Amino acid sequence: GAVVSQHPSRVICKSGTSVKIECRSLDxxxxxxxxxxxxxxxxxMLMATSNEGSKATYEQGVxxxxxxxxxxxLTLSTLxxxxxxxxxxxxxxxxxxxLIRGYNEQFFGPGTRLTVL
Amino acid sequence: DQQVKQNSPSLxxxxxxxxxxxxxYTNSMFDYFLWxxxxxxxxxxxxxxxxxxxxxxxDGRFTVFxxxxxxxxxxxxxxxxxxxxxxYFCAASLTSGTYKYxxxxxxxxxxxx
Numbered sequence: 001g002a003v004v005s006q007h008p009s010r011v012i013c014k015s016g017t018s019v020k021i022e023c024r025s026l027d028x029x030x031x032x033x034x035x036x037x038x039x040x041x042x043x044x045m046l047m048a049t050s051n052e053g054s055k056a057t058y059e060q061g062v063x064x065x066x067x068x069x070x071x072x073x074l075t076l077s078t079l080x081x082x083x084x085x086x087x088x089x090x091x092x093x094x095x096x097x098x099l100i101r102g103y104n105e106q107f108f109g110p111g112t113r114l115t116v117l
Numbered sequence: 118d119q120q121v122k123q124n125s126p127s128l129x130x131x132x133x134x135x136x137x138x139x140x141x142y143t144n145s146m147f148d149y150f151l152w153x154x155x156x157x158x159x160x161x162x163x164x165x166x167x168x169x170x171x172x173x174x175x176d177g178r179f180t181v182f183x184x185x186x187x188x189x190x191x192x193x194x195x196x197x198x199x200x201x202x203x204x205y206f207c208a209a210s211l212t213s214g215t216y217k218y219x220x221x222x223x224x225x226x227x228x229x230x
Contacts, residue, residue, distance in 0.1 A: 044206065095160075105151065
């Protein structure tokens with residue numbers, strides 16, 4: 001099956017610092033990766049779509065200068081939360097599509113719990 | 118504007134019985150639908166999907182039904198097992214363009230032993 005990993009699984013940082021979250025597809029090439037955030041007891045909200053080698057497409061209401069996304073290779077996308085504040089505390093999840101094998105399903109990483117103090 | 122809704126936030130079912138989880142959507146352009154299972158502090162796990170050209174898809178204990186005219190889909194789990202206890206999300210997608218998913222609000226299923 002298709003495996004997606006995320007690192008770190010949990011991070012606690014001080015307000016004003018930046019945090020980088022990595023998303024890797026371990027056994028397939030992901031031309032497209034997606035970043036979601038989930039608040040407690042709420043749905044997964046799509047933040048942005050990341051295509052390898054091009055700029056990410058952000059959903060309405062998501063600040064692209066605050067949530068920097070880089071998809072430098074077919075197996076790695078990173079999300080950097082810049083100048084984090086307590087309201088950025090959330091569960092961040094990435095997913096990836098295996099377009100080469102033609103799967104319609106997105107395969108999700110295990111998520112990263114961000115806590116900003 | 119919630120395009121995908123799961124109106125039941127929670128559901129309790131006795132082990133061995135059928136679990137029926139429902140999902141409604143508003144955008145008639147959606148043409149691909151999926152169900153994911155999620156445990157706390159973990160990423161969603163894919164369960165089953167259905168294309169809009171079908172009205173039913175079955176995989177083991179899981180069956181998804183799609184009623185396009187009503188813009189409604191449902192997930193049937195039979196027989197339900199305690200290990201099925203989790204939060205279930207439906208998702209809708211357009212197969213043209215970015216394939217991005219719009220997730221429903223989730224239904225917490227509890228299967229009682």
